Amino acid sequence: MTAVYKRELRSYLTSMxxxxxxxxxxxxxxxxFSAYQLDIAYPKFEYTLSAMTFVFLICVPILTMxxxxxxxxxxxxxxxLTSPVSVGKIIMxxxxxxxxxxxxxxxxxxxxxxxxxxxGDISFGSAYTAVLGFFLxxxxxxxxxxxxxxxxxxxxxxxxxxxxxxxxxxxMNGISSFFSEGALSTCITFGLLILAAAIIIYSMIxxxxxxxxxxVIGEAALAVVYVINSSFxxxxxxxxxxxxxxxxxxxxxANGIFDINGIVYYLSVIAVCVFLTVQSIVKRRWN
Amino acid sequence: xxxVKNLVKKYGDHTAVDHLSFQIEKGKIYGxxxxxxxxxxxxxxxxxxxxxxxxxxVSIDGHDIxxxxxxxxxxxxxxxxxxxxxFDMTVLEYMKxxxxxxxxxxxxxxxxxxxxxxxxxxxxxxxxxxxxLSKGYRQRVGLAQAILGYPEVIIxxxxxxxxxxxxxxxxxxxxxxxxxxxxxxxxSHILSEVSAVCDYVLIISHGKLxxxxxPDNLSKLAAxxxxxxxxxxxxxxxIRQHLLEIPGVKEITIDKKTGVEGWxxxxxxxxNRDIREEIFYKMAENHCPILEMQSRKVSLEEIFLxxxxxxxxxxxxxxxxxxxxxxxxxxxxxxGENHDSSL
Numbered sequence: 001m002t003a004v005y006k007r008e009l010r011s012y013l014t015s016m017x018x019x020x021x022x023x024x025x026x027x028x029x030x031x032x033f034s035a036y037q038l039d040i041a042y043p044k045f046e047y048t049l050s051a052m053t054f055v056f057l058i059c060v061p062i063l064t065m066x067x068x069x070x071x072x073x074x075x076x077x078x079x080x081l082t083s084p085v086s087v088g089k090i091i092m093x094x095x096x097x098x099x100x101x102x103x104x105x106x107x108x109x110x111x112x113x114x115x116x117x118x119x120g121d122i123s124f125g126s127a128y129t130a131v132l133g134f135f136l137x138x139x140x141x142x143x144x145x146x147x148x149x150x151x152x153x154x155x156x157x158x159x160x161x162x163x164x165x166x167x168x169x170x171x172m173n174g175i176s177s178f179f180s181e182g183a184l185s186t187c188i189t190f191g192l193l194i195l196a197a198a199i200i201i202y203s204m205i206x207x208x209x210x211x212x213x214x215x216v217i218g219e220a221a222l223a224v225v226y227v228i229n230s231s232f233x234x235x236x237x238x239x240x241x242x243x244x245x246x247x248x249x250x251x252x253x254a255n256g257i258f259d260i261n262g263i264v265y266y267l268s269v270i271a272v273c274v275f276l277t278v279q280s281i282v283k284r285r286w287n
Numbered sequence: 288x289x290x291v292k293n294l295v296k297k298y299g300d301h302t303a304v305d306h307l308s309f310q311i312e313k314g315k316i317y318g319x320x321x322x323x324x325x326x327x328x329x330x331x332x333x334x335x336x337x338x339x340x341x342x343x344x345v346s347i348d349g350h351d352i353x354x355x356x357x358x359x360x361x362x363x364x365x366x367x368x369x370x371x372x373x374f375d376m377t378v379l380e381y382m383k384x385x386x387x388x389x390x391x392x393x394x395x396x397x398x399x400x401x402x403x404x405x406x407x408x409x410x411x412x413x414x415x416x417x418x419x420l421s422k423g424y425r426q427r428v429g430l431a432q433a434i435l436g437y438p439e440v441i442i443x444x445x446x447x448x449x450x451x452x453x454x455x456x457x458x459x460x461x462x463x464x465x466x467x468x469x470x471x472x473x474x475s476h477i478l479s480e481v482s483a484v485c486d487y488v489l490i491i492s493h494g495k496l497x498x499x500x501x502p503d504n505l506s507k508l509a510a511x512x513x514x515x516x517x518x519x520x521x522x523x524x525x526i527r528q529h530l531l532e533i534p535g536v537k538e539i540t541i542d543k544k545t546g547v548e549g550w551x552x553x554x555x556x557x558x559n560r561d562i563r564e565e566i567f568y569k570m571a572e573n574h575c576p577i578l579e580m581q582s583r584k585v586s587l588e589e590i591f592l593x594x595x596x597x598x599x600x601x602x603x604x605x606x607x608x609x610x611x612x613x614x615x616x617x618x619x620x621x622x623g624e625n626h627d628s629s630l
Binding site for chain 1: 335336337358360371375385389390
């Protein structure tokens, strides 16, 4: 694992991408810091951070696009996958290298509250809670980028897909407000989703009976639950979509709350993405 | 050492490797021989655990590649078809990275890297970026990576592709010298390479093992099947009768070729017996003028071609197939072979 970690880290820091990533984050921090703190002397650094969470939409795809897509294209994954190192360790090495690169601008960001404290009283607790939350949010975004990079061998596709997904997650509040909160419409939406899932399953396994059975059982279960307790569905779509609301979970940190829920949430996102990445690499060997 | 049982790889409807089984023993050089697309690389990728098999098992030193991948992979050094190089690293950095991946102890690492770089003669290049190296040197760096850590089995997928003639000879000598300590499996579509380097040849065609033997035995097999082709006038039954009187004749086929006067006769003889003179006198005695006579030794190359083409022309009789192969002897692929073997 350390071998992969060291190689990745060196590769980021000897090429443009790593510095581009660091540059963008520091640039935006600088702009917002001068706007909020230097110009209007606002004492809360956490506002600066919460205003710039969109920086990940641009930076993360730059950094993660080549992580696995490039290996696959250059066939260097043959070296990694035939060496006596498990896939999990390879992915962890790569992911930790990304986190380390991200930790560099974060370490610099940590000085901002100290600078501010020279000019007045500020709450270090809430400022550094926000920094921690910001770091976790970035790490979760990086994990998503790594996973998407494992799906394709084209860096461009990986970058665009990562951007699209991160953007969708970023806009999740807006997206979920498109959907009605009514129980009936939620139930119908879930019903359509089950139908779509059944069609996808059919296209994969080519067995009409099994996919039809899955579809019928799913729809029947939905109908039964709806008849027994229709309020169960109220706002269901929003609940499901909130799972993907990455930056939404940052709000608590930005308000100075040390949110254990949020920490668990981000760590789970990271764990799920790393797990899915490993699975996608392992699965590719079977195709 | 390596045991491959019933290996199958399917890509959708296409079967790339079809129930392949063989065993690899210690201390020998094995050659996978087969035309392009025969399934050599796929087989090697499955042995090294890069891709998984659809069916069947591979075990290395008793470790199943899918069940105990780390133990199994530790015994293998692999140079894939395209050397897996990071272009943004220098040769030395790359070697250090490969050594770390293979978990070579720190105290041995430096000495081992230097030794291996010396073996493949890339010491002069150690501070160059890999992207600035020529194809031949890249291939050598890939080879160095495979040798590094001195694994028990070294698997090389077309190790001499893209090298110049001098480099090919150097690499071949290097591979031969590896035999002392390692088992080597190499693949090639160049017959001369395999017969020059390998102790044992596995010929693969359409994902199936069509022959496996030592190069000597394969040549003997070939020498045993000496044929003489004749074009002669006379009465068909007469000719057959007289020719069969000659000691050493095993089989005769006579047929008429359109547009040519006389009979087209193929006489197969016993091993290493030259009966051309006897045929001449016999035919002269019986007033059957010989228009043409040709002695044909079946070379290893022809056996290779025949074995790898057999799949497409399965139902045909062996004799007629050989005759049919005659006029189209210098096929495109063979031209390539000859060209390569002259290097």
